[in-house]
Amino acid sequence: MTDAERRAEPLLSLRTWLDRVAETGELGHVSGAHWDLELGAIAELSYRRPRPKALLFDEIPGYDKGLRVLTGSTGSSRRLGHTLRLADGPADLSGMDDAALVAALRGKPSQWAARAADFPVLEVNDAPLLENTVEGPDVDLTAFPVPRWHGLDGGRFIGTGCFVVTSDPETGAVNGGCYRMQIQNDGRTATINAVPGKHGAQNIARWFEREGRAPVTVSFGHDPVLLVTGGTEVPAGISELDYTGAILGERVPVLRGTATGLPIPAGSEFALEGWLRQDLACDEGPFGEWTGYYSASRRPVPALDIARVHFRNDCIQLGAPPGKPPHDYSYMRTAMKSAMIQDELVRAGVQGINAAWAHEAGGGRLFVVVSLTQRYAGHARQVAHLTAQGPAAAYMNRYAVVVDDDIDPSNLEEVVWAMSTRTDPARDIDVIDRTWGSKLDPMLEEGAPPFNSRAVIDACRPFERLAGFPEVSQSDPAFLRSVAEKWCDALS
Structure with a gap:
């Protein structure tokens, strides 16, 4: 894409995003994969690679060349x-x-929230979207x-990386969320399975009470930043x-839906x-969800008129299929949640x-670890409970673990070692009942x-044994680094 072509693309163009990502070498191309299971299986295999690329699928059997599907958009730090x-x-x-990603994210979500009012949407009258x-x-x-x-899966799911726009019928306030959408009635409609308790589901419920129907617009192909903001x-x-x-430092241009x-x-x-x-x-x-299990059996869900x-022309869908972690957006959620949880604890005044x-193995929600430097008796337990019930982690959390500052909270082996050697289960595990769960919970x-x-x-x-607790039996990190440099050939 030339500079002139980039400038001609609207803000949040998926094509501009693809062009930039291609420059990093993190975009792969797949031709000829079938839409029925094969495309999803290739994406799943890709997520399990050490350095998964974003994949752009083209020449999908039964469809014209140029009608494409993108997966893995947010699956790497870069x-x-x-x-x-x-x-x-x-x-x-x-x-x-x-580590650099989470460090760069620190403080950003609260800054973006504080600045959002300075960037109201910019209404425009034309866009490439109106070509057809x-x-x-x-x-x-x-x-x-x-x-x-x-x-x-019970069918073809058009809504995985989608951005569903709803409004509050009283105030007109607009919300955008990512909800699963299944094609129904031979393609004439689609169901929207909005998560109960989320703002979009609340808007829909209020419209139903008022009119028996709710206005909706949905985008299926856009810069993945809307996958991030709609999914957190x-x-x-x-x-x-x-x-x-x-986030962008620019007002987002929008078309105004003539029907809604x-x-x-x-x-x-x-x-x-x-x-x-x-x-x-x-x-x-059913549908393979982010917990790694299929959702409950078929049940009625409201559909779109x-x-x-x-x-x-040659439109691109943004796919973000969940599944057993790692899945399409599990890395994104892990990074975002990690920064948001740490920021929330710091803002609460915790030392x-x-x-x-x-952790990605818990879908970025179920298993959260915080490392701290203990300052006073009860400090660790305070942090653990604040983590478990703070707004950033409260939805669908199952385990909140606190570890000392010598433990890397992102390293599961270190975390499990700490859990195995520094806890007395009868004393160090509290269980909180009747907390905020989800209908997606397989339990x-x-x-x-x-x-x-x-x-x-x-x-x-x-805390009372910090000075006398047994020393960890490993070499000094600085000494290990010097030995690694001296003996690099033997260790290679």
Whole structure:
């Protein structure tokens, strides 16, 4: 893409993002993979590689060349750093590893929230998205290469990396979230399975109470920054589009949906607008979710009365299929949550916080570790409970572990060693019951309210024994580094 072509693309263009990521060498191309399971399996194999690339699928059987699907967009420190504009260009991303990414993220979410009001969306009248428009009776979502991602999925899920826009019927405040969407009725509609308790689900419920239907717009192809902002907890009362503007330092251009009045990102490749209706419910699921398990059996979920579908020529879908970690966006959630949890603890005035890590094996939510320097009796237990119930980690957390400052919280081997050697289970594990769970929890029984419990584990050395606790039997790190340099050939 030339500089002139880049300048012509709207803000949040997926094509601009792809062009920049290609310069880093982190974009792979796959031709000929079938939309039914094969595409999803290739993506899954890629996530398990030590350095997974983003993959752009083209020449999908049954579809014209140019109708593409992207996966793995936020699956590395360099791609996520670029997506969140934490560096100026490919050269500045070369040293962006996990630790550098989280360090660069520290403090940013609260800064973005504070600045969001300075970046209200910018309404525009034209965009490449309007190159093609299909009206309600002619809508066929199967005209696009929507994957069936997992073997036991109940159908083709068009909404994985999508950005679903809803509004509060009383205030008009806009929310953007990422919810799973399944194609229904031979492509004429799609269900939206909004997570209960999230702001978008609350908006939809209020519209249903008021009118029996809820206006919605959905983008299916955009800069993955909308996957980040739509998939993490932006504070209530702040539009994810304004929050995105704060990340970019520019107002996000939007088209105004003529059927709903709701915004559509002007940089989108492929979007729709319509009304979600209770009386148009369709059986939905199952679907391979971020916990690593299929969701519950099929059940009725509200579906869209689609007014219009807009799409660019040769449009690109942003896919973000979850599954057993590591999955498409598990790394993104881990990095974002780790920074947000650490910031939240520091803002609360807690002393001695060194680092936090929301482990990818727990989907970035279920298993959180914080390292601290103990300053007073009860310090470790205080941090553990604040972590377990603070807003940044409260949803679907199951284990909150605190460790001493000699433990790397991102290293599971070190964390398990600390848990194994520095805890007395009868004394150092607290269990909190009836906390904020999820209907996606594989441990939740069918029909039960979505509570969960969580273990708060103090894996720090006992405060009263800090001076006399047995020494760790390993060499001094500086000495190990000097030996490694001297004997590098023998160790290679």
